[in-house]
Amino acid sequence: MTILFRLSSPARRVASTASALLVALCLQSGTALAQNGDNGATSPPPPFTYDQHEAAMAFADDLASRRNLDPAWVRQQIGAAQRLPAVIRLTQPAPTGTAKNWAAYRARFIEPVRLQAGLQFWQTHREALERAEREFGVPASLIVGVLGVESLYGRYTGNFRVMDTLTTLAFDFPASHPRAAARAEFFRSELEQYLSLTQRTGQDPLALRGSYAGAMGWPQFMPSSWNKYAIDFDGDSRIDLINSPADVIGSVANYFTHFGWQPGLPTHYPVAFDPATLDLDALLAPDILPTFSPEHFSAQGAMLEGPALQHNGKLALIELQNGDPANGGAPPSYLAGTENFYVVTRYNWSSYYALAVIELGQAVQALVEGR
Structure with missing residues (x-):
């Protein structure tokens, strides 16, 4: 999950003006340059796609065999994924020596826009929140806090193609990261979960969008969490974490229950x-x-x-x-x-995240109750 973690748009590439000498050298090296009028500006090179990546194609064949999927379909989906340099940059760890600041972190989330959006969300979906609290024992305030921090109640769910982000991080995770091998393995597993999810539900793997880490929907579930914990809470016989607030509410409550939430215990x-x-x-x-x-x-x-x-x-x-x-x-x-505070960190392994979620939910609840 998310983790936490926030969304960022892909970096733009700006074409530079090329001199006649540069054009000649690039043409000699086989690089195609597109002329833009008379100013010599060049278009960016085409994106790298993973049909050119030997390890990715080998993974596709192995995944298809293990999951009993059509090998041509799996190869087609992974092969169409584009390497995203912006995602690789966003995954780099923070510079060493960077001091954390709880007051600054808290101020990002317990602020007027998010509080008013939370109040409106609670008032609009009060019935589903109360039912989730009754059935799962998870406070409505905690569910509201999670959704406010994760996606501002569905306003910001990410604009990266999930297929691109997961494939990029599965096969081009930055080697400078201290846990690069383990993280790459994690994203290969999430890529497998994602393809299984879309194949089962009939969704186009290249159509869904999410965060730079591949998290999706209002609750920013990774594909494995969607497969394990997402539920149909609105009774329409399908699970939708993008367009059904009721499914979102029930799924977040179900998630915490599976990680050991104890009703009535303070965090x-x-x-x-x-x-x-x-x-x-x-x-x-x-x-x-x-x-x-x-x-x-x-x-x-x-x-x-x-x-x-x-x-x-x-x-x-x-x-x-x-x-x-x-x-x-x-x-x-x-x-x-307490143990319940630890359960909140199972959503995102960060005490800063957990306390922000808790305090945002409590602040919204105070507004709901007129305090």
């Missing part, structure tokens, strides 16, 4: 520190995975109060940086995350 609690006993390194070592009992949590110097003292499950200390303190940033923010 997090406030936390304070006892400087005399604080072992911050030990508390942060498990990252966002709930590991500590409340007693162990307190023994390490993380102090709970109120309802948190009655918590029976595991906790994680969540750290949210607020910029680089050495360059004017504020100190980090901290909270005690």
Whole structure:
């Protein structure tokens, strides 16, 4: 999923003015140049398509055999995919040393446009939200928060051809990425899931559009999540995460249920520190995975109060940086995350994302209730 992660349009290529010498050299090398009037401007070269990629075609044959699909159809779809340099650039990791900033990240999502859109969405689809909460135990506020962060309630679902993005990342994932091999394998699996999905539903694989990572629809489901967790919630005997808000609502609730959402359990609690006993390194070592009992949590110097003292499950200390303190940033923010906070991060492995989703949903709920 998404992850998080936001959408960006493909970079444009601007044709440069070619001198007579450049034209001659390019013609000698076999490069075709299209003249634009008398100014010598050249058109960009045709996009690379994966029918020219040996490994992609071998993958197509293997996929067809394993999935019992028509080999010619699979080859045709993968072969028609275009390599997208913009997608490769967008997948590059952030420069090392880049300080995260929770306050800035939060401000991107808890803002007037998204709040008003969330209020309208909740009011329009109140019945489906209430039914999802009854049937799955997932709060309406969490569903609303996810959809607001992921696609601004369907306004921005991505404009990349899914076939292009998945194939590009499956076979041309940037080698500079620290987990390049694993990520490329992930996208090959998603490409397989996507072709299986479109073949089963009769959709044109070259028609669907999504994010630069291949996520689709209002909830920005990857193809594997669409296949596993998407449900028909409006009763029309088909699953549509692009045009059916009810299916979208039910599918997000179903997703969280499958990852262990516990109805009634808070996602997090406030936390304070006892400087005399604080072992911050030990508390942060498990990252966002709930590991500590409340007693162990307190023994390490993380102090709970109120309802948190009655918590029976595991906790994680969540750290949210607020910029680089050495360059004017504020100190980090901290909270005690429960198993349900961890479930929210299964949508996107980021504590920043999870808290933004939670707080956006809560802010919209306050508007709905007139608070």
